[in-house]
Amino acid sequence: MDWPLKGITVLDFSQFLAGPYASLRLLDLGARVIKIENPDGGDLCRRHYLSDTRIDGDSTLFHAINRGKESVALDLKSRKGRAVARDLIAGADVVIQNFRPGVIARLDLDFEAVRRIRPDIVYGSVSGYGDVGDWAELPGQDLLAQARSGIMWLSGNEGAGPVPIGLPIADIAAGATLATGLLGALVRQARTGQGGLVETSLLEAAADMQFEFLTTYLNNGRKRPARLPRGSAHGYLGAPYGVFETSDGHLALAMSPLARLSELLGLADLGEGAADPGAGFDRRVSIHDGIARALKRRSAAEWEEALTPEGIWCARVLTWDEMLASSSFDALELVSHVLDNRGKARSHMAAPFRLDGQRAGASRPAPKLDADGPRLRGGSAG
Amino acid sequence: MMTDPVMPLDGLRVLDFAQFLAGPVAALRLADLGAEVIKVERPQGGDLCRSMVVNNQRLDGDSLVFHTFNRGKKSVAADLKDPADLARVRSLIETADVMIHNFRPGVMDRIGLGYDAVRALNPRIVYGAVSGYGTTGPWRDRPGQDLLVQSLSGIAWLSGNDGDGPVPTGYAMLDLATAANLVQGILACIVRRGVTGEGGLVEVDLLSSAIDMTFEQFTCFLNDDRLQPRRHEAGNANPYQPAPYGIYKASDGYFALAMTPLARVAELFDAPAIAAFEQSDAFARLDEIKAIVARVCAERPVQHWLDVLEPAGVWCAPVLDWPAFAASDGFAALDPVQTIRTATGAEAETTRCPIRLDGTVLRGSLAGPRLGADTETILGASEETV
Numbered sequence: 001m002d003w004p005l006k007g008i009t010v011l012d013f014s015q016f017l018a019g020p021y022a023s024l025r026l027l028d029l030g031a032r033v034i035k036i037e038n039p040d041g042g043d044l045c046r047r048h049y050l051s052d053t054r055i056d057g058d059s060t061l062f063h064a065i066n067r068g069k070e071s072v073a074l075d076l077k078s079r080k081g082r083a084v085a086r087d088l089i090a091g092a093d094v095v096i097q098n099f100r101p102g103v104i105a106r107l108d109l110d111f112e113a114v115r116r117i118r119p120d121i122v123y124g125s126v127s128g129y130g131d132v133g134d135w136a137e138l139p140g141q142d143l144l145a146q147a148r149s150g151i152m153w154l155s156g157n158e159g160a161g162p163v164p165i166g167l168p169i170a171d172i173a174a175g176a177t178l179a180t181g182l183l184g185a186l187v188r189q190a191r192t193g194q195g196g197l198v199e200t201s202l203l204e205a206a207a208d209m210q211f212e213f214l215t216t217y218l219n220n221g222r223k224r225p226a227r228l229p230r231g232s233a234h235g236y237l238g239a240p241y242g243v244f245e246t247s248d249g250h251l252a253l254a255m256s257p258l259a260r261l262s263e264l265l266g267l268a269d270l271g272e273g274a275a276d277p278g279a280g281f282d283r284r285v286s287i288h289d290g291i292a293r294a295l296k297r298r299s300a301a302e303w304e305e306a307l308t309p310e311g312i313w314c315a316r317v318l319t320w321d322e323m324l325a326s327s328s329f330d331a332l333e334l335v336s337h338v339l340d341n342r343g344k345a346r347s348h349m350a351a352p353f354r355l356d357g358q359r360a361g362a363s364r365p366a367p368k369l370d371a372d373g374p375r376l377r378g379g380s381a382g
Numbered sequence: 383m384m385t386d387p388v389m390p391l392d393g394l395r396v397l398d399f400a401q402f403l404a405g406p407v408a409a410l411r412l413a414d415l416g417a418e419v420i421k422v423e424r425p426q427g428g429d430l431c432r433s434m435v436v437n438n439q440r441l442d443g444d445s446l447v448f449h450t451f452n453r454g455k456k457s458v459a460a461d462l463k464d465p466a467d468l469a470r471v472r473s474l475i476e477t478a479d480v481m482i483h484n485f486r487p488g489v490m491d492r493i494g495l496g497y498d499a500v501r502a503l504n505p506r507i508v509y510g511a512v513s514g515y516g517t518t519g520p521w522r523d524r525p526g527q528d529l530l531v532q533s534l535s536g537i538a539w540l541s542g543n544d545g546d547g548p549v550p551t552g553y554a555m556l557d558l559a560t561a562a563n564l565v566q567g568i569l570a571c572i573v574r575r576g577v578t579g580e581g582g583l584v585e586v587d588l589l590s591s592a593i594d595m596t597f598e599q600f601t602c603f604l605n606d607d608r609l610q611p612r613r614h615e616a617g618n619a620n621p622y623q624p625a626p627y628g629i630y631k632a633s634d635g636y637f638a639l640a641m642t643p644l645a646r647v648a649e650l651f652d653a654p655a656i657a658a659f660e661q662s663d664a665f666a667r668l669d670e671i672k673a674i675v676a677r678v679c680a681e682r683p684v685q686h687w688l689d690v691l692e693p694a695g696v697w698c699a700p701v702l703d704w705p706a707f708a709a710s711d712g713f714a715a716l717d718p719v720q721t722i723r724t725a726t727g728a729e730a731e732t733t734r735c736p737i738r739l740d741g742t743v744l745r746g747s748l749a750g751p752r753l754g755a756d757t758e759t760i761l762g763a764s765e766e767t768v
């Protein structure tokens with residue numbers, strides 16, 4: 001099978017997560033990705049350690065995001081560095097950058113400048129908050145974008161204060177949005193020969209992520225979603241919808257017929273008025289209280305076994321170890337074992353899709369800084 | 383800035399057999415990029431999402447959420463169990479570039495619209511399939527629902543504080559991530575089709591998307607003796623980040639503080655107690671350090687801290703709720719809202735596509751279609767479906 005982006009070269013000037021996540025997705029789809037890094041330490045992410053885990057000198061994080069890419073170190077502030085960058089651009093199909101607004105133009109590597117070198121270039125730019133408005137100059141960092149986007153009031157229970165999502169969701173969503181736009185522009189390039197500029201930001205991605213409820217909010221007189229006192233998982237959905245404590249472990253319960261559920265849980269009062277479609281929403285606090293009491297009688301595993309065959313949508317809440325123990329997880333073949341640059345086996349995540357039945361696995365580690373510089377600096381990428 | 387872009391998928395036809403969220407949202411993104419999207423829905427009630435009313439809100443009879451996911455699409459009603467309808471749908475498939483479905487594994491094969499059958503009809507088609515847990519394994523027949531997959535994938539243990547129970551993310555994050563993955567696979571296959579003339583099969587599932595979403599932390603976990611990360615005692619925002627990363631309560635509200643060296647923290651918060659810690663303590667003694675920062679923060683209002691921290695280049699932000707976010711200049715600058723209109727003129731506001739192409743914001747003013755609105759035009763009249 002030919003991976004769909006075979007033959008396409010991506011020059012990635014970005015660092016940290018959003019931009020490099022987009023180029024990782026293009027890599028998984030078959031593209032060649034060359035990172036352009038500053039010679040003084042490279043991508044900041046190389047030194048951004050989460051916990052104390054590091055692989056082969058660079059942070060684990062860096063390897064997760066940059067597996068399979070090539071690296072060329074260039075000082076873009078020097079005339080010579082920019083000249084090499086322009087040579088590489090001449091041989092590239094896609095350019096990605098995430099400098100703060102204005103910086104890339106001063107380096108003479110903005111879309112207009114790059115287009116003079118490669119008229120059909122597909123150029124992707126990701127920022128924190130767009131390039132106009134009060135926030136344009138602010139650091140485009142995931143937690144801060146979460147803080148500004150209202151997303152911290154959607155998770156957790158009433159009274160909990162803001163609850164950030166414990167993973168870099170704005171970065172990942174912005175990276176996915178950028179990858180989508182770049183692919184759209186590549187389709188257009190293939191059909192018309194025309195290049196293009198694709199732009200997005202953490203804030204646009206954060207608004208898009210919340211679009212289901214933000215749309216609700218925009219049209220209901222701007223009435224805020226209310227988190228529930230317990231088992232909250234969704235500010236606008238009727239009961240049952242949430243996570244509950246059992247005698248052993250936790251059980252997630254998603255939209256299920258209320259009458260049937262109350263019967264199975266032995267809760268006569270829950271069923272009262274359950275035929276009324278609004279009941280699950282209007283009485284959700286008291287319904288959740290009833291469910292919480294009933295579920296405490298047995299373990300999460302017992303409930304899951306008893307309720308699933310009855311068509312109730314539920315799942316035990318697992319830790320990562322428990323998930324890894326399931327054969328469903330194994331069946332997905334999501335973990336690849338890759339030898340790092342010192343020959344030690346490391347685990348990496350594979351691509352989240354299968355193409356023509358095959359999953360693009362991780363096969364190469366992330367590059368050492370400038371690993372490919374000597375080979376590629378001389379001229380065009382080849 | 384520039385002239386209106388030529389839309390990348392102009393002239394391409396997408397058939398959306400999916401319901402609810404991941405599949406329809408993937409098709410929505412293709413519509414945003416210029417494709418014609420036709421929903422193929424069962425005649426009785428159509429996409430279940432039409433009747434999934436959230437917060438008791440409707441638009442023109444269908445749930446507002448349905449319009450959020452399906453704006454700008456067409457709708458044909460067809461009973462895939464009826465041979466005459468199925469024949470018409472097969473003809474429609476011959477004219478399509480992409481099709482998307484989220485039936486449980488095996489269902490489309492039984493109907494006769496599995497990938498191999500469809501490829502025989504139309505070798506150029508790009509076929510996208512969404513499932514909860516992939517096509518094999520013991521979980522394959524379970525409901526592929528967002529909250530349940532959050533629960534199974536360990537994601538519920540990343541948010542909230544140590545000592546809290548599991549804290550799910552309060553919106554359908556995995557459905558959206560799955561949609562994004564599907565769109566990327568489909569677009570790449572369209573690029574390849576330009577070279578090879580052949581379509582392809584793109585399969586995504588919520589569980590794989592959950593893993594991808596946590597891939598940086600999960601990779602740490604896999605390479606760190608498989609220790610379950612412990613959430614911070616207070617103000618947790620990412621179990622793997624060192625102090626002071628997280629949320630702090632000021633005297634009048636909350637703010638977020640991102641990665642900052644401890645020496646800077648000691649200086650800017652005027653907290654000598656922090657100066658006693660080594661930078662390496664930022665992991666090992668993070669709860670102690672965060673507790674000291676939290677005590678100092680509580681004494682002054684949010685704006686005071688922003689005024690101290692922002693000029694010093696420290697990464698921080700006030701925590702906004704939707705009223706504050708929607709009223710902010712940052713929100714206005716991105717212009718992320720658009721108005722959609724149904725055939726009868728009912729209007730609602732929703733968000734736009736988050737991609738800007740050639741300097742132009744991608745927008746569409748159409749709401750979701752009425753069930754079967756385009757059946758006659760697209761499938762032709764028939765007694766069975768009318």
